[in-house]
Amino acid sequence: MRQKPAVHIIDDEIIAPLGWGTSANIAQIKQRQTAIKKHKISAENFYYAALFEEEELQQNFKKLSFSNAEDFTKLEKLFLLTVHQLLERNPINLEETVLIISTTKGNVELLENAENSIPEKSKLYSLGKTIQKYFNIKNEPITLSNACISGGLGLSVGKRLLEENAYKNALVLGGDVVSKFTRSGFQLLQAMDSEICKPYDKNRKGINLGEAAAGVLLSTEIQNSTIQIVGEAIANDANHISGPSRRGEGLVKAISSALKEAHLESSAIDYISAHGTATLYNDAMEAQAFGRLNLQQKPLTSYKAHYGHTFGGSALIESILSIKSLQQNLLFPSLGCSEIGVEPPLNIQQNLEEKKLKYALKTASGFGGCNFAMIFKNLMYA
Amino acid sequence: MHKNHQISASVILRNHQVIFNGKVIFETAEDLELLAFLKACYQDLEIDYAKFYKMDLLSKLGFIASEYLAKDQKLTPETALILQNSSGSLETDLNYQASISNENAFASPSVFVYTLPNIVLGELSIRQQLQTENAFFISEKFDASFLIVYLQNLFSTNKANAAICGWLDLDKEGYNVFLSLITQDDKGKALTAENLKENYEQFKTRA
Numbered sequence: 001m002r003q004k005p006a007v008h009i010i011d012d013e014i015i016a017p018l019g020w021g022t023s024a025n026i027a028q029i030k031q032r033q034t035a036i037k038k039h040k041i042s043a044e045n046f047y048y049a050a051l052f053e054e055e056e057l058q059q060n061f062k063k064l065s066f067s068n069a070e071d072f073t074k075l076e077k078l079f080l081l082t083v084h085q086l087l088e089r090n091p092i093n094l095e096e097t098v099l100i101i102s103t104t105k106g107n108v109e110l111l112e113n114a115e116n117s118i119p120e121k122s123k124l125y126s127l128g129k130t131i132q133k134y135f136n137i138k139n140e141p142i143t144l145s146n147a148c149i150s151g152g153l154g155l156s157v158g159k160r161l162l163e164e165n166a167y168k169n170a171l172v173l174g175g176d177v178v179s180k181f182t183r184s185g186f187q188l189l190q191a192m193d194s195e196i197c198k199p200y201d202k203n204r205k206g207i208n209l210g211e212a213a214a215g216v217l218l219s220t221e222i223q224n225s226t227i228q229i230v231g232e233a234i235a236n237d238a239n240h241i242s243g244p245s246r247r248g249e250g251l252v253k254a255i256s257s258a259l260k261e262a263h264l265e266s267s268a269i270d271y272i273s274a275h276g277t278a279t280l281y282n283d284a285m286e287a288q289a290f291g292r293l294n295l296q297q298k299p300l301t302s303y304k305a306h307y308g309h310t311f312g313g314s315a316l317i318e319s320i321l322s323i324k325s326l327q328q329n330l331l332f333p334s335l336g337c338s339e340i341g342v343e344p345p346l347n348i349q350q351n352l353e354e355k356k357l358k359y360a361l362k363t364a365s366g367f368g369g370c371n372f373a374m375i376f377k378n379l380m381y382a
Numbered sequence: 383m384h385k386n387h388q389i390s391a392s393v394i395l396r397n398h399q400v401i402f403n404g405k406v407i408f409e410t411a412e413d414l415e416l417l418a419f420l421k422a423c424y425q426d427l428e429i430d431y432a433k434f435y436k437m438d439l440l441s442k443l444g445f446i447a448s449e450y451l452a453k454d455q456k457l458t459p460e461t462a463l464i465l466q467n468s469s470g471s472l473e474t475d476l477n478y479q480a481s482i483s484n485e486n487a488f489a490s491p492s493v494f495v496y497t498l499p500n501i502v503l504g505e506l507s508i509r510q511q512l513q514t515e516n517a518f519f520i521s522e523k524f525d526a527s528f529l530i531v532y533l534q535n536l537f538s539t540n541k542a543n544a545a546i547c548g549w550l551d552l553d554k555e556g557y558n559v560f561l562s563l564i565t566q567d568d569k570g571k572a573l574t575a576e577n578l579k580e581n582y583e584q585f586k587t588r589a
Contacts, residue, residue, distance in 0.1 A: 004539075104498060106470075111479045118554070124470050124520040142528065143520040145470055146500045153517060160535040181475075184482045185494035233541055234515045236507040238459075242495045253513060261539060367495065368504035370516050 004163040007218055008225035009376070012320040013085045015078055016212035016313075017050045018306055020060060021085065025317075026324055029332045030352055034306050036196045036208050041183075048196055049178055050210035050308040073107045073121060074177050076130050078213035082173060083131055086215050092222070096168035098161055099141040101128050102154035102175075103312035106145075109179040131173075139167065148275070148309070148366030149234065150174060151214065151316030152374060156232045158218045168221045174316035175213030182311075183209060189242075191279055199276035199302035199334065200283050200348055202341030207277045210308025214316040227323050230359075230377045231262030237369035243281055248289025250371035251363060255293055258361075258373040266293045269375070270357045271331060273322040274346075275364045276302020277309055278336065282365060287342035295361075299349045305336035315364040315372060322360040326378035329356050356381065387537055388570035392548075392581045393451045395443060395559035397588035400426075402450055404584060412588065416557060420446055427453070431509065438474045438496035440552050441505045447561045448506050448546060457563075462515035462542035463503045464532060465561075467551035470499045470520050502550065514542045524549045524560070526578040533564060533573070549582065 012022055017035035019025040028035075035050035052074075061069055061077050064084055072080065079101070106124040120126055128141025142161075146153045151174030158170030176182075186192050186209065193205040219225070235253035237245035244251075259266060272295060274286055290296050303318050310317060325331060331353040340348065358381040364372045394401040398419045400408040408426045410419050416439060423446045424434060434445060444465070474496045481489040495501065500518040507516065515536055519528070529547050536542040548561040560582045564573055571577045 105475075108475060108479075111475060112483065114476075114479075118472065118476075122472070122475075123468065123522075125468065125522050140521075140525070144517060145498065145520055146503075146516065146518050147498050157517070157532070160532060163539075164531045164535050166531050180482065181479060181497075184489060185478070185491070185497065188489055188491040188494055190491075234517065236463075236504065236513055236516050238507040238511050238513050241501050241504040241508070250513065257541060261541075366500075367498055368500040368502075368516070369507055370500060370504070 005165065005220040007159040007162045007220055007229050008222065009227040009323055010217040010219045010222050010225055011086055011090050012323065013082050013215045014212065014317050014320055015082055016307055016317065017052050022320060022324065029306060032333055032335060034196060034335060036305065036308050047183065047192060048208045050208065051178055052211060075107055075175055076127060078175055079127060079131055079173050080134060082213050082215040083135055083171060086171060086217050087135060090217055092169050094135065094137050097137065098139050098167040098170050099128060099131060099137055100154045100158050100170055100172045101141060101143045102150035102173065102316065103127065104145055104147060104150055104176050105182060108181045112180065146370055147368050148311060149315055149364045149370045149372035150312040151314055152319060152362065152364045152372035153234060154316060155216060155229065155319060155374060156234065159229050159232060162218060162220045168219060170218040172216045172218060172316065173213065175313040176311040177211040178209045193278060196336060197278035197305050198336040199278040199304050200340060200342050200346055201337045202339045204278040204280065204283060204341060206279050207304065208308035210310040212307060212310040212313040212317060214313050214320060216316060216320060226327055226378065226380045228377045228379055230375050231258040232374040233257035233261065235371050237371065239369055241369065242367050244285040244365055246285060246288070248285045248292065250369060251286065251289035251365055252292050254371040254373040255289065255361065255363065258375050262375045264359065264375065266295050269295060269298055269359050269361045271322065271325055271360045272298050272300040273318045273360065273362045274300050274302055276304050278304055283342050287344055287346055290346060291344040296344045297347050299331050300346050301332055301334040301349050315362065319362045319374065322362050323376055326357050326360050326376055329354060331355050386566045387564050387573045388567055389562050389573055389577055389581065390565045390567045390570035391451055391563045393447045393561050394585050395447050395557065396585055399585065399588060400450055401585050437505055440471060440473060440550065441496065441502040443552060443557055443559050444502040444506055444550050445509065447559045448510065451546065451561050451563050452510060457510045457512060458544055459511055459513045460543045461512045462536050462545040463506055463512060464517050464529060464545055464547040465503065465550050466519045466521055466525060467499065467549060468520065468522050469551055469553040471497050473552050524582050526575040526582065529578065530573065530575045
């Protein structure tokens with residue numbers, strides 16, 4: 001079989017209520033900070049979420065030369081800022097670059113006032129068009145919407161297109177904002193904790209909502225990268241549309257398939273950045289899946305108690321944080337688990353810890369029964 | 383690379399007709415409501431699957447098309463589901479939005495669950511017991527070239543050995559469904575962007 005080109009991580013960016021830029025985010029994580037706060041819906045109605053301060057967003061947006069703020073939705077601004085940062089640091093050839101956008105709901109808030117006509121920007125592909133236009137990207141952007149694995153799937157799609165030599169570089173974006181649409185939906189599902197969420201804890205009660213955007217630059221030709229994607233896969237539970245398979249069938253399959261592509265045994269994994277939404281069923285399912293693959297002793301982090309669940313952004317942000325762990329040989333603390341409440345018990349990383357790391361596993365699972373796994377290799381490991 | 387993979391069957395749902403491999407195999411009057419057309423298809427298929435009635439319209443469309451596609455054969459669990467559309471889950475999004483905007487309406491968690499386009503991939507995976515790659519892409523137009531590159535990667539890395547791919551769209555203007563089954567059978571058309579596009583373009587208007 002023809003050898004496929006290796007796909008490397010060149011650069012990354014996280015724009016989140018926790019911090020502007022990846023470094024700011026890492027600094028906050030090292031200090032066990034969370035961006036989740038109590039927010040008011042009405043006089044007697046509150047919820048916990050990680051939301052942007054409107055003023056901070058506007059201030060940052062002014063940095064852009066085309067910053068005509070009223071022309072853009074919140075999510076567009078976040079994506080434009082993310083791409084701006086990545087392109088400023090990396091003078092890549094845009095003719096050989098594909099833009100990939102992962103989002104679950106895009107600009108869904110625009111439907112609130114749509115009486116009879118559907119605003120063009122409520123179509124998910126419009127996000128790509130906006131970014132394409134402002135940065136003059138020739139190639140048609142690719143947009144995907146695959147529930148909570150979207151951001152991870154975006155990385156997989158980028159890797160796959162580069163492996164087939166369709167492009168040299170991929171700019172993978174992922175993000176979502178919090179709207180009444182998603183907030184009311186998760187309230188109806190009774191899936192939100194009334195405090196800051198507690199991934200893997202005995203008393204976990206559900207998710208918090210979060211908003212964020214992130215971007216990763218992938219390439220097959222830029223030199224000096226320290227991280228390579230060595231394996232990845234998606235698998236479906238074929239079990240239920242809104243609940244995970246109890247035994248984690250799809251997650252086991254996705255991880256096994258990613259390991260196979262990487263030519264690795266599960267024992268080679270040094271660290272797991274898991275999904276850890278803090279719902280009863282998700283966390284229990286993950287423990288089952290990790291246990292079945294003999295991964296339950298590996299240091300594991302959930303970032304949901306830092307960021308909330310940022311949907312289209314989450315798996316991409318958490319992939320970036322795994323990459324930072326590898327690059328800095330640092331395990332970052334998971335928040336919110338004071339007493340383990342999953343079986344088999346997982347090895348939740350409680351503190352900041354220095355450790356030589358070679359392989360990191362990122363996983364995510366979502367509605368529709370989808371599961372994602374990706375393995376990053378630290379090329380500097382010695 | 384994918385010389386063994388063929389477009390072994392295609393199904394189109396347009397203008398209240400079901401077109402299988404270029405032939406109209408079922409149709410109803412064009413003035414039926416979409417839901418009535420889909421229920422008529424369900425009866426024509428002679429199946430018994432209670433979940434069908436709970437699905438939103440996008441999932442029902444995908445379900446009916448895939449039932450016709452897989453009628454005479456058993457799909458392998460390693461069949462990938464790679465779909466595109468331009469509207470995402472817009473119809474259900476609008477229904478859900480209306481239910482939360484109107485104080486007198488009842489907002490339902492089961493409607494909210496369908497406000498993700500990939501839910502239909504879950505429905506099809508459950509029905510056909512497909513346990514591999516899923517992806518839902520949103521693009522303005524059907525993009526056969528992209529699908530071919532993507533499938534080429536899935537097959538050459540052994541992440542899937544067959545696929546259902548195509549276009550599954552529903553908006554206020556109507557519906558447009560085209561699904562192809564890609565397998566390693568020796569019958570069918572070669573898996574190329576041109577052939578996929580050609581199959582997609584058939585029966586744009588009622589025959």
